Amino acid sequence: MSLSWLSLIIPFILSAASISGRKLDTPTLSLHREHNLRDSKHAVSASIANDYETFFFNQTLDHFNYRPESYTAFKQRYLINSNYWGGANSSAPIFVYLGAESPIDGEPTTIGFLTDNAAQFKALLVYIEHRYYGESIPLGMTLKEALEDANIRGYFSSAQALADYAAIIMHVKQKLKASFSPVIVVGASYGGMLASWFRLKYPHVALGALASSAPILHIDRITPQDAYHWVITKDFKEASETCYQTIRDSWSEIDRVAHEPDGLSNLNKIFKTCKPLESVDELKSYLKSLYWRAAQYDDPPIYPVTMMCNGIDGANTIENGILGKIFAGIVAYDGNSTCYVNPSTDLSQTSLGWSWQKCSEMVMPIGITNNSMFQPHPFILSDFIDECNSSYGVMPQLHWVTTYYGGYDIELILRRFGSNIIFSNGLRDPWSSAGVLKNISNSIIAVYTEKGSHCLDLYSEMQTDPNWLVMQRKTEVKIIKGWIAEYYANLLAFKQ
Secondary structure, X not given: OOHHHHHHHHHHHHOOEEEOOXXXXXXXXXXXXXXXXXXXXXXXXXXXXXXXXEEEEEEEOOOOXXXXXXXXXXXXXXXXXXXXXXXXXOOOOEEEEEOOOOOOOOHHHHOHHHHHHHHHHOOEEEEEOOOOOOOOOHHHOOHHHHHHOHHHHOOOOHHHHHHHHHHHHHHHHHHOOOOOOOEEEEEEOHHHHHHHHHHHHOOOOOOEEXXXXXXXXXXXXXXXXXXXXXXXXXXXXXXXXXXXXXXXXXXXXXXXXXXXXXXXXXXXXXXXXXXXXXXXXXHHHHHHHHHHHHHHOOOOOOOXXXXXXXHHHHOOOOOOHHHHHHXXXXXXXXXOOOOOOOOOOOOOHHHHHHHHHHHHOOOOOOOEOOOOOOOOEOOOHHHHHHHHHHHHOOOOOOOHHHHHOOEOEXXXXXXXHOOOEEEEEEOOOHHHHHOOOOOOOXXXXXEEEOXXXXXXXXXXXXXXXXXXXXHHHHXXXXXXXXXXXXXXXXXXXXXX
């Protein structure tokens, strides 16, 4: 089991917070594949990272107030690749990747869509780090220190982040004398939400937005709380009916074994835990995180759901029965290892930062009803409020996102004033249940694939890519070309 894998799985496990003995398990938003077979194959050549120059912008701490402390500046990191750019004289476009809930370091070698298409657009590539992540934390603090300071963490919000992006984009355009270069913003997952909102809030800055796997409708209970887990169940059931049924039956079997004398000790042996289980919920949270990740990142040609189900269905276990089959699925998915459950690892910035973001404004009610292969575990608002109050002493702003950005009646509202947004999704991704899946207008377009997974369209092209993925990316490129062509026509008319 690699260290990189351990650092990626932990956000899923640690998203389960204990409240009066109750576990609140919440999947995380991330474009990064949690399985170690993924990123290494889909990453852009590491040499491309050398094509980027790093800059730091003196960013304003608070864009929306005028108190003395609001003008405090901090260093915000952004990266530029000018190798493909046609230059300001030709008003060549600028593609801006909006960083999300992680450091920006790995994005140039992860987001292959931009480097794959930059040459044909003659585009400048810019990657901006989200405030409070990576090297863009105010006042020289660590993220942990910033989150422990009630005054400083109050500036950690999506609205402040969007204003940051606008300030840096305007700065780059001014610095390069590229005032007429059209800007296309691109984002993945939470970053996709930001990209779509940026186009709506700053249409004078961004000509258009590509929002990949953006669950903008999982806010304020617009989407049913069980939708995420229903998609996972569908994925596993389509892969194998017997696999689905084995997983469904396993939860009661885990409970039965746990209540036997030396029950937890027996579970430790069956699942080769890295350290003794403190409770049965610890094992259940781990297993749920595996199923979340397998479905969310069910990418070709590996198809982790099928890989896991093949292990479960093919297991020849007599002594441990159903649980032996579940363990065989774990091994099929993760490979041979000295241990599997509850590994020791450091807490990532993503885990720390998103914990605050989901408590302050990104409230996504995700629960489990009877309509899935999981044990029922509904989202209970009072428990969530208790968690946030215990961690940060704040009341979640349950309706702020829909108040500030919209969400309800999105088809009716965006048809009236929105434009130039691509909402891309893969329907095997559980987050697609809260995505925009049908066209809202001629320029707010839904591009989805039946077999696609989370943010897969933004990864680099591979020779093994199925035709449906190739066509999804071509459709997105064609739409963006149309936006830019129309812009150039308008620009020419403006200059005459």
